[in-house]
Amino acid sequence: MTVQSVSEITTAGKTIEFPDHNLAEFAFWGRSNVGKSTLINKLLASGTVAKASKNAGKTRRVHFFEVKTPEFIFSVVDMPGYGYARVSKDKRLVWEGLISDYLIDRNQLIHLFLLVDASIPPQKIDQETIEKLQLSKVPFSVVFTKTDKAKQAEVDKTISLICKLNPSVQRFQTSTLKKTGFSEIQEFMEKTLAKLDVEKM
Ligand SMILES: Nc1nc2c(ncn2[C@@H]2O[C@H](COP(=O)(O)OP(=O)(O)OP(=O)(O)O)[C@@H](O)[C@H]2O)c(=O)[nH]1
Ligand SMILES: [Mg+2]
Numbered sequence: 001m002t003v004q005s006v007s008e009i010t011t012a013g014k015t016i017e018f019p020d021h022n023l024a025e026f027a028f029w030g031r032s033n034v035g036k037s038t039l040i041n042k043l044l045a046s047g048t049v050a051k052a053s054k055n056a057g058k059t060r061r062v063h064f065f066e067v068k069t070p071e072f073i074f075s076v077v078d079m080p081g082y083g084y085a086r087v088s089k090d091k092r093l094v095w096e097g098l099i100s101d102y103l104i105d106r107n108q109l110i111h112l113f114l115l116v117d118a119s120i121p122p123q124k125i126d127q128e129t130i131e132k133l134q135l136s137k138v139p140f141s142v143v144f145t146k147t148d149k150a151k152q153a154e155v156d157k158t159i160s161l162i163c164k165l166n167p168s169v170q171r172f173q174t175s176t177l178k179k180t181g182f183s184e185i186q187e188f189m190e191k192t193l194a195k196l197d198v199e200k201m
Pocket of ligand 1: 034038052081147148149176
């Protein structure tokens with residue numbers, strides 16, 4: 001995927017602030033600190049357009065980016081993570097409301113990438129999220145992140161346990177450190193956009 005430009009359209013702290021555009025959206029979601037913002041930057045070769053951090057809870061609003069390639073103009077959405085303990089209950093409820101409004105009602109959302117940390121054992125909250133997504137009408141896939149961060153055998157174990165529980169889910173594996181797995185996701189995005197264009201014709 002040749003990205004010609006990336007710009008931030010807006011950031012939303014309330015549902016009413018979601019942009020009213022007609023761009024197809026790819027959203028990136030997952031546990032806090034799983035690597036959403038970092039992966040977005042790498043996929044879009046965009047430097048630091050999405051703000052990443054060592055500390056969990058960095059992304060606190062829903063960030064909408066506009067991406068131009070020679071063939072397509074679309075949007076990438078960086079979401080706040082879930083499972084971040086050090087946040088007040090009130091704030092968590094606001095985030096959860098914002099995210100569920102986005103996931104339930106967003107017509108522009110064509111695919112959700114759910115990121116799961118492959119360097120730690122499977123987490124209950126991730127499995128619960130996958131199960132909820134399977135019951136929803138949101139098209140999604142699982143992206144295993146941080147495949148460089150643990151021994152290969154541990155990474156393989158986490159991935160195979162989660163895949164066993166969710167056999168029909170499409171999956172990707174990435175390491176932003178080793179720079180692996182980006183082209184598979186980029187190709188998938190382009191194919192999804194191309195299909196959409198055909199459907200529109
Ligand atoms: N080793 C390793 N570290 C990674 C990888 N991807 C991200 N990280 C690190 O993980 C930390 C969190 O990354 P972010 O991209 O901010 O994570 P996030 O999911 O956007 O986090 P929130 O916005 O807080 O929900 C940063 O220190 C990144 O450098 C990876 O593939 N390998
Ligand atoms: Mg983030």
